[in-house]
Amino acid sequence: MKTLNILLIEDDMIEVMKLNRATNSLQLNHKITEANNGEDALKILEQKDNLPDIILLDLNMPKINGIEFLKILKSDDRLKYIPTIILTTSNNQRDLLECYKVGVAGYILKPLKYEEYVSKIEKLLSYWSINELITV
Amino acid sequence: MSQEQVEILQRALKREKNARKAAEKILEEKSRELYFTSQKLENLLDAKSSELQGVFENIVDAYVVMDLNGKILKFNEAATKLFGYDIDKEEVKIAKLIYKDDFQYAVECFNNLQTTGFFKDYETRVYTKSKEVKWVHVNGSVVFDKNNKPIAAQGIVRDITEERASAERLIESENRLSTLILNLDSGIVLEDENRNIVLTNNKFCELFKINAEPTDLHGKDCVTSSEQNKVLFKDPEGFLNRMNEIDVAKELVIGDELEMIDGTILERNYMPITIGEKSKGFLWTFTDVTLKRTYRKSLEVQKQKYYSIIANMHLGLVEVNTDDEILMINQSFSEMSGYTEEELLGKRGGEIFPVEGGSEIISIENEKRQKGESNSYEIKVNTKQGDIKYWLISGAPNYDINGNVVGSIGVHLDITELKALELQKEKLLLKLEKSNDELQEYAHIVSHDLKSPLRSIDALVSWLKEDNKGTLDETSLKNFELIEATLEKMEQLISDVLEYSSVGTDTNIKAEVDLNKMFSDLTTILYIPKHITVKALNQLPVITGDTTKLQQLFQNLISNAVKFIDKEVGLVVIDFEDLKSHYKFSIKDNGIGIDKQFHDKIFKIFHALNKSKDSTGIGLSIVKKIVDLHEGQIWLESQPKVGTTFYFTLKK
Numbered sequence: 063m064k065t066l067n068i069l070l071i072e073d074d075m076i077e078v079m080k081l082n083r084a085t086n087s088l089q090l091n092h093k094i095t096e097a098n099n100g101e102d103a104l105k106i107l108e109q110k111d112n113l114p115d116i117i118l119l120d121l122n123m124p125k126i127n128g129i130e131f132l133k134i135l136k137s138d139d140r141l142k143y144i145p146t147i148i149l150t151t152s153n154n155q156r157d158l159l160e161c162y163k164v165g166v167a168g169y170i171l172k173p174l175k176y177e178e179y180v181s182k183i184e185k186l187l188s189y190w191s192i193n194e195l196i197t198v
Numbered sequence: 199m200s201q202e203q204v205e206i207l208q209r210a211l212k213r214e215k216n217a218r219k220a221a222e223k224i225l226e227e228k229s230r231e232l233y234f235t236s237q238k239l240e241n242l243l244d245a246k247s248s249e250l251q252g253v254f255e256n257i258v259d260a261y262v263v264m265d266l267n268g269k270i271l272k273f274n275e276a277a278t279k280l281f282g283y284d285i286d287k288e289e290v291k292i293a294k295l296i297y298k299d300d301f302q303y304a305v306e307c308f309n310n311l312q313t314t315g316f317f318k319d320y321e322t323r324v325y326t327k328s329k330e331v332k333w334v335h336v337n338g339s340v341v342f343d344k345n346n347k348p349i350a351a352q353g354i355v356r357d358i359t360e361e362r363a364s365a366e367r368l369i370e371s372e373n374r375l376s377t378l379i380l381n382l383d384s385g386i387v388l389e390d391e392n393r394n395i396v397l398t399n400n401k402f403c404e405l406f407k408i409n410a411e412p413t414d415l416h417g418k419d420c421v422t423s424s425e426q427n428k429v430l431f432k433d434p435e436g437f438l439n440r441m442n443e444i445d446v447a448k449e450l451v452i453g454d455e456l457e458m459i460d461g462t463i464l465e466r467n468y469m470p471i472t473i474g475e476k477s478k479g480f481l482w483t484f485t486d487v488t489l490k491r492t493y494r495k496s497l498e499v500q501k502q503k504y505y506s507i508i509a510n511m512h513l514g515l516v517e518v519n520t521d522d523e524i525l526m527i528n529q530s531f532s533e534m535s536g537y538t539e540e541e542l543l544g545k546r547g548g549e550i551f552p553v554e555g556g557s558e559i560i561s562i563e564n565e566k567r568q569k570g571e572s573n574s575y576e577i578k579v580n581t582k583q584g585d586i587k588y589w590l591i592s593g594a595p596n597y598d599i600n601g602n603v604v605g606s607i608g609v610h611l612d613i614t615e616l617k618a619l620e621l622q623k624e625k626l627l628l629k630l631e632k633s634n635d636e637l638q639e640y641a642h643i644v645s646h647d648l649k650s651p652l653r654s655i656d657a658l659v660s661w662l663k664e665d666n667k668g669t670l671d672e673t674s675l676k677n678f679e680l681i682e683a684t685l686e687k688m689e690q691l692i693s694d695v696l697e698y699s700s701v702g703t704d705t706n707i708k709a710e711v712d713l714n715k716m717f718s719d720l721t722t723i724l725y726i727p728k729h730i731t732v733k734a735l736n737q738l739p740v741i742t743g744d745t746t747k748l749q750q751l752f753q754n755l756i757s758n759a760v761k762f763i764d765k766e767v768g769l770v771v772i773d774f775e776d777l778k779s780h781y782k783f784s785i786k787d788n789g790i791g792i793d794k795q796f797h798d799k800i801f802k803i804f805h806a807l808n809k810s811k812d813s814t815g816i817g818l819s820i821v822k823k824i825v826d827l828h829e830g831q832i833w834l835e836s837q838p839k840v841g842t843t844f845y846f847t848l849k850k
Contacts, residue, residue: 076658080657150646152646174686174689
């Protein structure tokens with residue numbers, strides 16, 4: 063299985079911990095880069111020689127929110143090819159539609175139960191690790 | 199006797215003898231003279247006769263001589279031409295020439311001729327050789343010989359066929375004219391210089407109530423008659439005076455009106471009739487115009503009525519011609535627009551009032567009028583005072599008598615206040631929509647923000663359990679489980695609140711929903727324990743509504759029913775009834791039942807009767823809200839411990 067370079071954009075500390083703990087307990091060797099908000103993420107993405115394979119994006123964030131960030135990403139000639147998966151609590155139909163309209167590679171609802179979360183993350187990451195991705 | 203006496207007597211006798219001889223000689227001479235004269239006269243007569251004969255033969259009219267037996271002896275050229283016979287070649291009897299109906303008359307004439315020796319102006323019809331009938335005029339006389347014995351009859355015959363025909367035509371047209379006059383719908387009196395009636399007709403007698411034939415009036419004096427007739431009129435003296443006035447002036451008068459006692463209105467005309475320079479009399483005509491006048495009067499009344507309606511109605515009225523130039527406005531329009539009628543007449547309505555594209559609307563509307571279309575439209579206008587007003591204009595084309603469009607008439611209603619309300623309503627709606635949106639967003643954000651900590655707590659709890667595996671005692675593990683259950687309930691509560699707040703939105707998504715399919719879908723989605731049967735009694739209808747919400751409705755009610763069944767064999771029965779405008783549904787269970795006092799309360803939010811692990815108290819509030827959205831009602835019948843039936847109606 064391929065090791066993925068994952069950019070996690072998430073402002074909630076515990077959510078970051080959850081992903082890390084989940085990948086650890088699943089014994090996955092993916093490299094996770096963390097950004098606490100959209101601005102930080104854009105800074106990280108400036109390093110064009112070290113772009114992530116996929117982006118996991120939360121919608122509810124301070125400053126630049128998820129959808130705004132997504133729009134910036136998709137208007138960039140290079141960054142727009144990075145598969146971006148939404149990881150959110152919002153089951154708002156409007157958000158869902160808007161995200162697919164701008165262009166996302168997936169929309170995953172964060173479940174209440176941690177076990178369920180681990181299971182979803184496992185499936186998500188295994189799916190993307192078998193995908194062919196555009197590399198620099 | 200003395201010698202002397204004898205001598206005297208002898209001398210006297212001798213003188214007498216001589217005198218007689220002289221007289222005899224004179225007589226003889228005279229006699230001779232007379233003979234010669236007579237001889238001469240006879241010759242002269244002969245000459246005259248033959249001369250006369252020549253005249254007859256050569257005159258233009260036909261000249262006919264016949265013997266006393268009626269055999270034609272002589273025809274002159276004109277006669278030959280007239281009758282067509284050549285008497286040198288055939289014998290012609292006069293009887294053959296007489297038209298059969300006139301034969302009796304001919305015989306009379308012939309007798310007349312024999313007794314008096316002549317006849318004059320005998321007019322009769324004759325046959326020509328070609329059996330043509332001709333009218334002729336004959337003057338005839340007997341011809342005597344030297345011994346004064348009648349030997350023949352001669353006559354001058356003139357062809358008057360043409361004259362006769364034109365005379366007949368004249369009579370005919372005179373007859374026609376007099377019939378026409380007699381039956382004319384106007385009363386007529388033709389009088390002469392002395393004011394005597396020459397001609398009148400039936401209508402005149404009728405109008406003046408004269409019980410006589412028109413002909414009986416001929417020759418009557420108009421002055422006396424009028425004196426008698428004046429009582430028929432409301433103003434008898436006026437009638438006479440005016441008539442005398444006209445008579446004195448002897449000039450054309452048209453359209454005098456006379457009012458009679460019985461209400462009849464007569465129109466009187468007077469005209470002197472002159473042919474060339476010559477006066478032929480004076481013609482009075484009287485026409486009954488009562489109907490016309492009363493018609494005009496009632497028309498006037500109607501007109502006045504509509505005029506006052508127009509003037510007093512609360513609607514502005516404007517009449518324009520095809521160039522949109524104002525021809526007439528009413529008082530209300532003057533008040534509406536702030537302009538006086540004088541200020542507006544001749545101006546173009548489409549140029550004075552409209553603002554914001556109104557002029558174009560008006561010109562488009564005017565084109566429609568030209569095509570004969572009517573409709574109404576709204577425009578925004580500026581009054582003279584500069585106030586902005588909204589007018590609703592109902593326009594219709596205006597036609598002349600021949601059906602041509604000559605402009606249009608617009609009825610104007612000031613709808614400014616209405617419009618303001620409408621605009622206000624629109625604004626409010628927009629505002630409402632916006633605030634609904636905001637609320638919706640708010641609900642989502644709140645629910646997200648509330649749920650996030652729950653997730654975190656759940657993760658932390660599970661890590662605690664995981665990291666301390668084997669070191670935790672029974673009670674701690676139990677407490678962890680309680681934390682997790684509480685988290686789940688909290689999450690459910692948040693989801694339900696969000697759902698409840700969402701029900702009022704997006705109602706415009708209406709579609710045909712097949713409830714049978716929805717019901718069978720639900721039975722697979724819902725958790726239904728083995729001992730409970732959920733069934734529909736009949737085929738369910740297809741209704742129009744919001745699929746998601748209808749599903750939510752049935753789902754909540756069915757799951758509620760299932761949830762509260764305490765019997766060993768559970769039964770949930772769904773049925774419906776068709777009620778014209780609505781469908782009435784029922785969902786019946788044999789569960790724990792609901793006490794009467796709670797029947798209203800249960801539909802209110804956060805009023806769950808049973809504080810159970812999976813009951814948030816919002817489900818039935820959502821149900822009520824969905825039923826409200828479908829213009830229906832919800833109620834229930836229940837018997838505690840026996841079961842509950844929920845009824846609800848949905849609009850078709």
